[in-house]
Amino acid sequence: MKNKKLVIMVIICLALLVAALPIFSACGTKAQPGQTLKVGITTPTTGPAAEKGAPMGDANLDAFKYINEELGGVKGYKIEVDWIDSKYDAAQTATNVKRFMDEGDLIFGTSSSKEMQAVMEIANRAEFPGLVCFNAPSLHRPPQHIYGQTPDYGDDWTAFATYYLKNIWKGPGKPKMALLLLNNPTGYGARDAARAAADNLGIDILWDGQVGKAFEHTATTTSETEALTRIKAMNPDVLYISSTPAPTAVIIKNAYELGMYPNITIGCGHASFTKKLVDIAGADIVEGVYGVFPTANWGDNVPGMAKAMEYAQKQHPKDVGNLDYITAWAQSLIIAEILKNAVNNAGYDVLAKGNVDSWRAVETKGIQKLKNYDVGGLQGPVNYDTGDNRLSKSLRIFQVKKGVITPITDWIVAPLVKYESFDWFGK
């Protein structure tokens, strides 16, 4: 009987403790006004995207540590980071962003476009500004309160197509381009950009049967010989692949076996154009393949690289060499610059409130005052242009030379495409 009484009392205490948890966290002390600038970061550190999310979360926190400890914060104010794992889950990300709003964070950042898609309506409705590392047109078209740190997959295609026409295409008339795309937003971003901009650029797109239907493949494909045979029959001049490293390697190998490559030019989007592609396909197969990427390569001789490498080696050695680390490091630097602008232009008192007035100030006096901010050369210049929520529109063209992904251009600006003006967009 004594044991039963004890068990019942323990259960009641546990139940009360669990029930009281929300009250404890809701009553938690906020940062003292004017002392810190609060930022919310959510990354998929666990879950299906952990391979990319974990180094990005590490980089975000390392960069803020660097800003606070070595740069003295932003205008003397430390950045206080609310970091929560999103687990690559839409519902979790939604609750995370609501927590950021409750905690008085001034801006929030996510890694992937999927996380931001899940919360963009919540953020847009509340006018809570957000910055996403990997962008997609649906996030920033039409422009509201979500900003893209890097160009999206459609910008990849536009930048490559522009470079191809100026520097590679020597023939008469229009070049014929085939698209072999991953059957998800990575591929469809390039498809939409091609459909919107190819005619203006002067490129003939070889569609698969009907306009707007590109040749597609899955992420687990082991052979694209069938699709490439049909493409070969159309006599393309250039093949553009927007996919991840493994399927891209398969496609390039099959194109090589069919004798298509190196007779035609092959260009790749940034999702696949990493060292992993060279490792999987083999340096001799991918020799001469072009690709685009929105950030500097690991170890590039740019001013901001040394500090990023130092922190990666010191704090997270397993992330050394990972380009996602560079991207997220740059995201934190951009957020700090935004807060610096906001402090300069709006003042601490407004930001310290942590409410919709602060968010408006961060957006109009912080984000929209970004002009040619150089992120230490880690990515293209960061610039806000009215009506364009892509904070960086620049990419570099790379080519595989002797097995090494080598930059061959400076930053190329991908022009803005107003997808919402096309009635087929989103359908």
Place this chain on the structure above:
Amino acid sequence: MSLPCGIRNYTYAEDMAIVRTRTHWVLLIGFLVLLFTAPLYFGNYWLGVFNLIGITLIAAVGLNILVGYCGQLSIGHAGFIAVGAYTAAILTNRLGMPFLVGLIGAGVVSGFIGLIFGIPSVRVKGFYLAITTIAAQFIIIWVINHWGYTGGFNGIKVPYASIGGLVFRSESSQFYLIIIIAALCVFFAKNLSRTKVGRAFIAIRDNDLAAEVMGVNLLYYKLLAFFIGCFFAGIAGALLAHWIGFLNAEQFSFTESILYVGMIIIGGLGTSIGPIFGVVFIRILQQVLTVNLVPFLENTFTMLPAGFATGVTPMLFGLVIVLFLILEPRGLAHRWGLFKSAYRLWPFSY
């Protein structure tokens, strides 16, 4: 229902009553008062968590009717939630229909889709039926991603829910909407189990051959179970769509379907209170681990290897579920029943 010592039922109404004693009424009213005044003392974050719990509860109640009462194993529930969500989105966004039309339409369409995928249940059961529901999950998601009307991979926006001129913009207004609908769904499910339909479901679950011999029409009742279970999923999907405001098929993954099955198992299959316990337990556990424990470990124990704290979350989550299944396979509802019995007997256990 087991009653406190000295309480007897003298009328049929008393025997059938869900809330029987004065203590029950006091506790129920107290709970409802606490629940409906929650927006006064919780911020948007916790109201968001409660909204997610409410939406999940509606779907879990539907799945409990299908799996717990009727014994038809379904591991594609997230797909049916997606059908409801996208139906509501299309009706309200593309066709400009009112929210209530979208809500009911979502339930009906999801119910009919569930009915179609439930047809194999007449011939197969157990794991074989589970495979057909898994197929439903993947087929539905494929259709959503490739049908232009749903926005395909780009997704689709969903406007605020509104009834008449009242727009549910704030988290607290959405809380009231979701909680009222969830309460109605739980009340419906509780009463369903006490009707002829509910008893037929239970008979099919316990021994479908014997049920058929007794005159229970298997085809009719199995399909009805699928319709009702997926109707609830559709309602949950519609509310989720209006709560999040933007839909993408990746929000309805296969992992979600498995999580729903886990919730009703942990809560207690075949009980009316089981889904409530299961959903609350899992969702609160997710929040406590992700939002409170991991940052606490990261900030307090800086000597831990990088990534250790975040890795603790899925480990602990899995461990809790495994321990539960080992130590209390009948779920939290059974433990609650034991607690109530012990409380009634205490201090006299003999």
